[in-house]
Amino acid sequence: MSSATQPIGVIARLLDLSERRVQQLSREGVIPKAERGQYDLISSVRGYVRYLRDLALKAQSGAPDYAAERARFIRARAELAEMEAEEKRRSLIAAEQIEAAWIAILALVRTRMLALPDRLAPQAFEQSTVGDTRNLIRAAIREVLDDLAQPNIEFETNPEIDGLADPEADGGEGLGGSEPTAGSDDQ
Secondary structure (H helix, E strand, O other): OOOOEEEHHHHHHHHOOOHHHHHHHHHOOOOOEEEOOEEEHHHHHHHHHHHHHHHHHHHHOOOOOHHHHHHHHHHHHHHHHHHHHHHHOOOOOOHHHHHHHHHHHHHHHHHHHHHHHHHHHHHHHHOOOHHHHHHHHHHHHHHHHHHHOOOOOOOOOOOOOHHHOOOOOOOOOOOOOOHHHOOOOOO
């Protein structure tokens, strides 16, 4: 036996590996095998050092680390479960639901404000002074804003439902119905 080849036990102790791991690395081509049960000492050390260097480069270059990726996945699942629990407790509302509610509220404001000229024109014509006309318009605007202060918009549990964007579909006040043209301003 030449001094350049050593038995697997010596190689394993030198590299601080188990004999089984040395055999695995040999099958992977990291540690060259000289003959049955014997390994070339210098080639084994060089191969293992090259293998460790390649692992370090992969880790630095951002190659996916299974343990880190699994931890990130578990964290994401936990966050998702927390969000679902918050949503069921009604302390978290989906962005789509908020957007749909605001669209419904703004559409209602727009419709009610655009209805004011038609509703107020006959009354404004009958006013004797500019101040009376201004007071009539202010009172009508306040009435609309007070009505809209509590628009009675319900959050749907399913954001796919379009009921929020159209209060008539929700059984709420109509956007273009006859309600804006009738009321206490028609005195």
